[in-house]
Amino acid sequence: MTPFSAIAFFPELVLLAGALGIFVVMLGESQGKAARAGAIFVALVALGASIVALPQSTVLFDGAYRIDAFSQWLKIVISAGYLFVLLLSGNLPDIRKETKAEYYLFLTLSVLGLTMLVSSVEVLSLIIALELSSFPLYLMVAMRREREGQRVQMESAIKYVMFGVAANGIMFFGFSYLFGLTGSTHLPEMFVKLAPIATTPLAIVALTMAFAGFYYKLAIFPFHFWTPDVYQGASNETAGFIATLPKVGAVAVLVRLVSLATPENHAIATLLSGLAILSMCYGNLIALVQKDFKRLLGFSGIAHAGYAVVGFTAMNTAGYTAALYYIVGYMLMVTACFVVICKVSKDGTNVEIDELAGLHRRSPLLALTLVVAVFGLAGIPPFVGFIGKFGLLSAALAKGQLALVIITVINSAIAIYYYLQVVRKAVFGEKGADAPAPEPLHLDWSAKILCVLLLVGIVWLGVAPAPIMDAIAASLAGINLPL
Numbered sequence: 080m081t082p083f084s085a086i087a088f089f090p091e092l093v094l095l096a097g098a099l100g101i102f103v104v105m106l107g108e109s110q111g112k113a114a115r116a117g118a119i120f121v122a123l124v125a126l127g128a129s130i131v132a133l134p135q136s137t138v139l140f141d142g143a144y145r146i147d148a149f150s151q152w153l154k155i156v157i158s159a160g161y162l163f164v165l166l167l168s169g170n171l172p173d174i175r176k177e178t179k180a181e182y183y184l185f186l187t188l189s190v191l192g193l194t195m196l197v198s199s200v201e202v203l204s205l206i207i208a209l210e211l212s213s214f215p216l217y218l219m220v221a222m223r224r225e226r227e228g229q230r231v232q233m234e235s236a237i238k239y240v241m242f243g244v245a246a247n248g249i250m251f252f253g254f255s256y257l258f259g260l261t262g263s264t265h266l267p268e269m270f271v272k273l274a275p276i277a278t279t280p281l282a283i284v285a286l287t288m289a290f291a292g293f294y295y296k297l298a299i300f301p302f303h304f305w306t307p308d309v310y311q312g313a314s315n316e317t318a319g320f321i322a323t324l325p326k327v328g329a330v331a332v333l334v335r336l337v338s339l340a341t342p343e344n345h346a347i348a349t350l351l352s353g354l355a356i357l358s359m360c361y362g363n364l365i366a367l368v369q370k371d372f373k374r375l376l377g378f379s380g381i382a383h384a385g386y387a388v389v390g391f392t393a394m395n396t397a398g399y400t401a402a403l404y405y406i407v408g409y410m411l412m413v414t415a416c417f418v419v420i421c422k423v424s425k426d427g428t429n430v431e432i433d434e435l436a437g438l439h440r441r442s443p444l445l446a447l448t449l450v451v452a453v454f455g456l457a458g459i460p461p462f463v464g465f466i467g468k469f470g471l472l473s474a475a476l477a478k479g480q481l482a483l484v485i486i487t488v489i490n491s492a493i494a495i496y497y498y499l500q501v502v503r504k505a506v507f508g509e510k511g512a513d514a515p516a517p518e519p520l521h522l523d524w525s526a527k528i529l530c531v532l533l534l535v536g537i538v539w540l541g542v543a544p545a546p547i548m549d550a551i552a553a554s555l556a557g558i559n560l561p562l
Contacts, residue, residue: 101117125158232313257285309321311373319414356483363379363382386490387405393475404470419452
């Protein structure tokens with residue numbers, strides 16, 4: 080590997096070395112604190128390495144791994160998200176003491192898989208990276224501490240694994256058909272060879288099946304059924320990770336795959352429109368009746384995945400840019416919600432929406448973080464959720480998707496109702512007269528820093544979106560060019 084290639088591959092090397100370091104740490108007993116400190120150090124170095132490697136571009140491993148502007152800026156997002164998850168994790172109250180070090184090892188390995196995923200441009204490397212990012216999560220969901228009469232984490236882990244296996248199997252079939260049609264496993268070569276036959280029935284079926292593994296990551300209908308149960312059954316920290324970073328990776332790979340179809344492929348556009356509508360309607364309508372905050376975020380996550388797919392229906396750079404921008408903003412907003420959940424939770428238990436009552440008195444900073452995040456998810460200006468949805472709707476409308484745009488707006492209006500219920504409870508709700516006075520919530524330094532960073536990010540991306548959107552659009556220019 081040349082020095083130039085080593086610099087370009089620096090983020091992956093840092094995460095790999097970090098995972099090995101955490102593995103050494105976990106060989107001792109009760110090394111959770113040391114493993115967390117090591118993971119935070121790895122996250123900071125990986126973030127710095129991603130920034131340093133941003134201008135670099137190269138092709139590695141016989142064309143299976145492409146490092147370009149598109150993948151490099153996504154690695155910055157993933158590294159920042161990894162750091163955010165570590166800052167909100169605290170002392171992992173719902174993970175057994177003897178497995179906390181292993182938890183951080185699995186978390187780091189999953190992040191390594193995601194960083195590899197966004198650079199993989201060959202089917203085999205894509206599958207390896209996808210599985211590396213997924214397998215640790217299967218274990219992390221089941222690592223939640225057992226409580227008397229409660230083993231829901233085991234059920235959640237089994238559902239997560241079973242749906243993942245099914246989705247991946249369908250995806251493998253799709254890739255096998257694409258290989259049969261093009262004679263290549265390299266996505267850029269597929270892009271060239273598939274273009275003349277992209278509208279044929281077999282090509283449409285192959286692409287549709289190849290999307291399945293990433294629909295599962297995004298929780299797109301009908302690969303969504305695991306979502307609320309896994310959110311509710313996993314520990315708060317694990318659910319916060321599953322709800323954010325894997326979705327960024329899924330959108331990134333879907334951009335590469337959807338771009339294999341020609342913009343005139345109306346069958347793929349119609350399929351994507353249908354899945355977006357089903358995801359939005361299902362997620363928002365079921366979220367209306369939820370009482371558990373994590374479960375509400377699970378169903379709303381299905382709806383937000385539908386919003387992201389709205390951008391893909393345009394099948395052009397504007398739509399892909401809007402989808403990527405939206406999912407990055409979504410990562411920030413949902414992370415902010417999970418910060419509140421982790422800090423309000425008593426000993427790692429799930430948080431009911433009613434438990435948020437009086438939050439403005441217990442911790443004004445947490446209440447502000449929750450309000451900004453929820454307003455952003457609801458699509459209220461000037462936060463990133465509003466600008467993100469505006470970009471998605473503009474891209475879809477420019478391609479004549481008027482019905483889809485109208486349905487999306489209606490679903491956004493439905494979502495405002497249950498999001499404002501959360502705000503009403505946190506800002507205006509009070510404990511009953513007979514209830515003991517709520518104790519103030521004391522935040523540690525990491526929680527305070529994280530809240531401030533998320534608030535700045537959500538507001539800044541909403542107020543000044545142009546530089547980020549321009550950078551995304553520029554990075555998409557050569558996404559599937561021949562090697």
